Amino acid sequence: MKRIFFCLFAVLCLSATVNAQSKYDDSPNNTAFFGEFGGPGILFSANLDKRFTQSRFGIGGRVGLGFVTSEFSNYNGSYYDYKTQSVVTIPVQLNYIFGKPNSSHGLEIGIGGTYIGKKVDVFSMLDNQEGTQFYGTFSFKYRRVPVNGGFTWNVGFSPLLAKGIIVPFAGVGFGYAF
Structure with missing residues (x-):
C-alpha cells in the first residue's frame, strides 16, 4: 500500500511540473482548491485538484492536508x-471527471490512498496499533464546476478500505475553480 501511495504522489508532482512548463496558458477550471468534510481526508481536509489536460474534465489528481480526531483508551x-x-x-x-464540454455538471470517479500520521482507531471495527496507517480510498461524486471558473462544490460517496474492511463513507466539499 505504501508503494501505491508514493507512486500516486509522484505522478501528481510530475504532472504539476509538466503542466507548469507547457507553452500554452491553462484554460479556466482545470485547477480547483476546496475544503472537504468527510471524503478521503476522513474528517476534514484542504485539497488541490488539478486536471492533467487543458479541460475541466478528464484525468487528474488531488492532494490534500487534513486531520482526524480519534478517542483511544x-x-x-x-x-x-x-x-x-x-x-x-x-x-x-x-480521478477522472466525466462531463460535457458546455456543462458545469460532472461525475468524479477516483482511487487513491490516505496516509494518517499515527495508527488510530478511526472506526470502532479496526484494531488500534502503533505506527503509521494507510487507508485505500475511492470516490464516486457529483461535481459542479462553473464553465468560467468560480465557486465549485462536490458531494458523494467515498468508501474507505482498511485491513480488508470497506467502510461506507460520504464527503462534501466547497471551493474555488480557476
Whole structure:
C-alpha cells in the first residue's frame, strides 16, 4: 500500500511540473482548491485538484492536508484512561471527471490512498496499533464546476478500505475553480 501511495504522489508532482512548463496558458477550471468534510481526508481536509489536460474534465489528481480526531483508551491497572488525539491526514487520489464540454455538471470517479500520521482507531471495527496507517480510498461524486471558473462544490460517496474492511463513507466539499 505504501508503494501505491508514493507512486500516486509522484505522478501528481510530475504532472504539476509538466503542466507548469507547457507553452500554452491553462484554460479556466482545470485547477480547483476546496475544503472537504468527510471524503478521503476522513474528517476534514484542504485539497488541490488539478486536471492533467487543458479541460475541466478528464484525468487528474488531488492532494490534500487534513486531520482526524480519534478517542483511544489505555488500561492503567484499575481503570481505563480515555484520551482524544488529533492526527494529520494526507489524502492523494487519481480521478477522472466525466462531463460535457458546455456543462458545469460532472461525475468524479477516483482511487487513491490516505496516509494518517499515527495508527488510530478511526472506526470502532479496526484494531488500534502503533505506527503509521494507510487507508485505500475511492470516490464516486457529483461535481459542479462553473464553465468560467468560480465557486465549485462536490458531494458523494467515498468508501474507505482498511485491513480488508470497506467502510461506507460520504464527503462534501466547497471551493474555488480557476
